[in-house]
Amino acid sequence: MSNLPWTTSKIWSVGVDPYDSDTVFVGTRPNAFRSRDGGKSWEELDLGVRMPCPIGTPRTTNIIVDPRDTRTVWAGIEVDGVYRSLDGGDNWTRLPDLGPDPFHGDIHGMALKPGPESAIYCTTPFGISTSSDEGESWELHEFPRFHAEDQRSYCRGMVIKPDNPNVMFVGNGDTIPGVTGTIRRTRDAGASWDAPELSTTPNSVVYWFAASNHVQDVMVAASIYGYVYVSSDGGDSWDKLQKEFGEIRSLALTPNN
Incomplete structure (x- = not known):
């Protein structure tokens, strides 16, 4: 366990479990850290981001703990697309590319729309991309x-x-x-x-x-x-x-x- 991730890593994003505020994720460069005790102690998570990217070392610019099932955690990477964990952050999978250009995967903003017609949204230098199938495919609006x-x-x-x-x-x-x-x-x-x-x-x-x-x-x-x-x-x-x-x-x- 690492007590102070920011002593060696810059923090680029924060995600908090909506039902358990003691569970906190911070996005760093390139991976992330997780705390299960409200920030008293931290463990480093290996998302598996690909290096190098067009900006050198990728940044984890967004982390969302899914309110529909908090075992699902989403991460947006600048520049390496969208990653997802289905076990609370222990293991991660890179989802399909958002487009043919590497900078289609330059994730700046990210949001989850809840409800029966749920969707994942990501902003990039090209516009906003939408997925209605849990990140398996994306539609770009410029x-x-x-x-x-x-x-x-x-x-x-x-x-x-x-x-x-x-x-x-x-x-x-x-x-x-x-x-x-x-x-x-x-x-x-x-x-x-x-x-x-x-x-x-x-x-x-x-x-x-x-x-x-x-x-x-x-x-x-x-x-x-x-x-x-x-x-x-x-x-x-x-x-x-x-x-x-x-x-x-x-x-x-x-x-x-």
Whole structure:
């Protein structure tokens, strides 16, 4: 057991068992660690990621403990696609490629839609990919490019609206870090997309989102270069806060108790 994984590994993601908060996963570069005692001790997990990748050593950018069956754990790798464990993280399998280009497997954001029509979603530099068969096959949706010379429409974070899993938001931009961006929204689980109104044009790709089951219809988004947007109408419109920051890489939304 390793007590302090971050002494030698950078942490890129965190996943917590929704029914047992003592079980925590952290994604590192290239693999992951697991704690069963709320972080007091850790064991390293070998996901089996392939090295090297186009960026050198892959990063585990997303970990999701499946609320349908917490023995199932999902991991998104930058750059090596999607991995899945069916035994709580002991053993892992790499799922089929998301597309022919290696960067189709450059996983940035990841989300699980629960319910009878469940789906797995991943964002990459190409757009958002959807699997309705537990990751065995993928369908890519690409967004409009910002400039004619752009190679692709770059996507980063994503979030599913807590009270309506058919409503999702994707952070989009011209590149990374980019000079402009927007928010893409679907209200029908990915069948169609629009771009809700933003009070100020982003100064980079929209990098991340935050939502909470305890704060109805409030959503938060951020650019890399310090713009924070808040929506209080479920994502229909987004107002930029006056306060700006240097760089933002993560967000959290909590009730104001």
